[in-house]
Amino acid sequence: MNVLIIEDERPGAERLASMLQAIDPAIQVCGMIESVEEGVEWFKHNHPPALVFMDIELSDGNCFQLLKRINPACGIIFTTSYNEFALEAFNYNSIAYLTKPIRKDDLKKSIEKFKGFKELFEQKTSVYQQLLPDLYKRDRFLVKRGQKYLPVLMEEVSYFYSEGKIVFLVCWQGIKYVLDYALDDLEGMIDPRQFYRANRAFIIHVKSVISFENDVNSRLRVSVQPSIDREIYVSKEKAADFKEWMGR
Structure with a gap:
């Protein structure tokens, strides 16, 4: 499963990547992005990952400025120090809203939640494809x-x-x-x-x-x-x- 980390603090991004690998070695971090503009360019030239881990405050703005411009077709887990943006986060493809410092158990639960949603969606899609071949x-x-x-x-x-x-x-x-x-x-x-x-x-x-x-x-x-x-x-x-x- 490919994941993208959008986080303006490199040590925090690397720590998150390490935690993800420890939880599931099949997870592949396909990029680490620090800014809104870098995120826009990345999504222009790359296929959307399965899941994005996204901090709220980035080096040149906040993540909602990015989301309004790209509207990515993937799940999003918000990882932030701010509680006040939780409601706005759920206007997007939000799977979970994790506050820093991120606990490994909370991170694991959010990934399992995403996998459950993905499996359910794929099952329904498969059923529709079989029932509605026309x-x-x-x-x-x-x-x-x-x-x-x-x-x-x-x-x-x-x-x-x-x-x-x-x-x-x-x-x-x-x-x-x-x-x-x-x-x-x-x-x-x-x-x-x-x-x-x-x-x-x-x-x-x-x-x-x-x-x-x-x-x-x-x-x-x-x-x-x-x-x-x-x-x-x-x-x-x-x-x-x-x-x-x-x-x-």
């Missing part, structure tokens, strides 16, 4: 080749991938087209029974997977067809989910 209406994409526009049916798609800010659709024959959609947008247009978001750069069709194997740090390395000169990895956190999806 929600996934996209059955083709319109692509451009030269001056011509061509329809590409979903059954022709092997995988999607991003390279910088460009997203490509790759057909079974190896032909690829540029799409005017981000991968995040595509996830809402395709059938999750057929396609899987392997990582930030790839969405792959179940039939495109030739094989996969364990790699370092318990990641999975996936081989697809048609082949591509890039490594495709599924993270340790998603490995069990990926195997379950492949075995359906």
Whole structure:
């Protein structure tokens, strides 16, 4: 599980990171941010983490100035010395409001609370996907080749991938087209029974997977067809989910 720490005092951020690792070694701190402006830039260029630990007072303002600008799609645990902001904090995706000095037991309970919410949400999402398969209406994409526009049916798609800010659709024959959609947008247009978001750069069709194997740090390395000169990895956190999806 990736977490981001937004805290203007570096020793406090490092202490929190150490406590998180002691509570759950699977937690990965993907960044430590000290200011509102640094936070805005981070969210512009990075996929939202699962969870953010956020101090109220930052080096150039307070966290609510940041939240009003980015509205992150992730859970937030506030870690602060101030009690008076608790009500305002719950206007956002607040999981817990922990006052400093943070006690390990309180931190552990807040993480367990977040995991419980996440599990419940994923169960409900899975049920809705099974009961309402017709929600996934996209059955083709319109692509451009030269001056011509061509329809590409979903059954022709092997995988999607991003390279910088460009997203490509790759057909079974190896032909690829540029799409005017981000991968995040595509996830809402395709059938999750057929396609899987392997990582930030790839969405792959179940039939495109030739094989996969364990790699370092318990990641999975996936081989697809048609082949591509890039490594495709599924993270340790998603490995069990990926195997379950492949075995359906």
